[in-house]
Amino acid sequence: MNLHQFRFVQEAxxxxxxxxxxxxxxxxxxxxxxxxxLELEEExxxxxxxxxxxxxxxxxxxxxxxxxxxxxxxxxxxxxxRIGEEYSRQDSxxxxxxxxxxxxxxxxxTPVAQLRKNLPQLRxxxxxxxxxxxxxxxxxxxxDLGLATESLAQYPELVTLPCxxxxxxxxxxxxxxxxxxERISLExxxxxxxxxxxxSFTGRTRIDKAFASRHLTPNIVLEAxxxxxxKTYVRLGMGVGIVAEMAMREEPAGSDLVAxxxxxxxxxxxxRIAFKxxxxxxxxxxxxxxxxxxxxxxxxxxxxxxGDSTDFGL
Numbered sequence: 320m321n322l323h324q325f326r327f328v329q330e331a332x333x334x335x336x337x338x339x340x341x342x343x344x345x346x347x348x349x350x351x352x353x354x355x356x357l358e359l360e361e362e363x364x365x366x367x368x369x370x371x372x373x374x375x376x377x378x379x380x381x382x383x384x385x386x387x388x389x390x391x392x393x394x395x396x397x398x399x400x401r402i403g404e405e406y407s408r409q410d411s412x413x414x415x416x417x418x419x420x421x422x423x424x425x426x427x428x429t430p431v432a433q434l435r436k437n438l439p440q441l442r443x444x445x446x447x448x449x450x451x452x453x454x455x456x457x458x459x460x461x462x463d464l465g466l467a468t469e470s471l472a473q474y475p476e477l478v479t480l481p482c483x484x485x486x487x488x489x490x491x492x493x494x495x496x497x498x499x500x501e502r503i504s505l506e507x508x509x510x511x512x513x514x515x516x517x518x519s520f521t522g523r524t525r526i527d528k529a530f531a532s533r534h535l536t537p538n539i540v541l542e543a544x545x546x547x548x549x550k551t552y553v554r555l556g557m558g559v560g561i562v563a564e565m566a567m568r569e570e571p572a573g574s575d576l577v578a579x580x581x582x583x584x585x586x587x588x589x590x591r592i593a594f595k596x597x598x599x600x601x602x603x604x605x606x607x608x609x610x611x612x613x614x615x616x617x618x619x620x621x622x623x624x625x626g627d628s629t630d631f632g633l
Contacts, residue, residue: 322396326393327341328359338374394597415463418465438606464604469523477596489579490561514541516549516561
């Protein structure tokens with residue numbers, strides 16, 4: 320048996336058992352793929368796939384176990400290559416980070432700049448998307464590290480750790496009636512047109528749960544993935560904004576917008592850092608994690624990657 324056979328089996332499973340697509344993806348011929356798979360089955364003494372004529376129909380029960388072993392083997396082969404690359408290239412190469420717009424815009428600039436200062440030969444690639452897209456980029460190994468508030472902990476194939484805690488704030492023009500209110504209630508917010516995040520972004524889940532717990536239906540008149548877009552429409556008088564607190568840190572003194580904390584109403588959010596389970600992490604990944612948060616030590620991350628079930632929650 321050999322790695323080519325393993326890759327053919329893995330790709331066939333990924334391509335829904337379509338050998339034509341498998342061959343195209345691997346830049347080889349369909350007969351070559353079929354022959355390699357048959358030879359592996361013969362050597363193992365089990366059918367990995369059940370067939371109808373020459374077409375693959377499904378993965379057999381022993382085939383599922385074989386496929387799981389192949390995934391581990393090929394992942395470890397990839398890790399071996401990365402070890403070689405790390406020690407031959409040291410702290411050069413490309414560090415890929417998958418994250419959401421809010422993290423990229425308001426959280427990452429300082430640690431990214433510091434990492435580049437520390438490792439001037441390192442290239443950094445930022446991939447922005449929804450939290451689910453961030454997870455997929457990690458699983459597809461497009462990214463080395465992921466950072467998002469929503470969804471990441473729902474993927475068992477990922478190792479996630481809490482990075483930092485934050486809250487939402489209400490944003491209104493300075494002349495808005497709520498700008499001078501001493502206390503704000505969920506009932507007041509429910510009575511206002513609201514401008515906030517799309518349901519899959521930046522703690523929107525917590526916003527919806529807070530209103531639902533009081534049997535209130537928020538009047539969301541505009542949803543966006545970009546805090547700056549939300550603030551723009553608040554300035555135009557479209558409604559009351561609800562944004563992440565970090566989105567207001569750069570507002571200058573005397574800004575036309577006023578922010579009021581909503582932590583007591585909406586609770587706190589936790590942004591999480593994530594890695595693909597079993598991935599090999601290079602030195603600069605640990606260095607960057609430590610720049611993001613003092614609590615994200617290399618030892619802590621290694622324990623989590625090695626399957627330590629300790630509660631690392633904030």
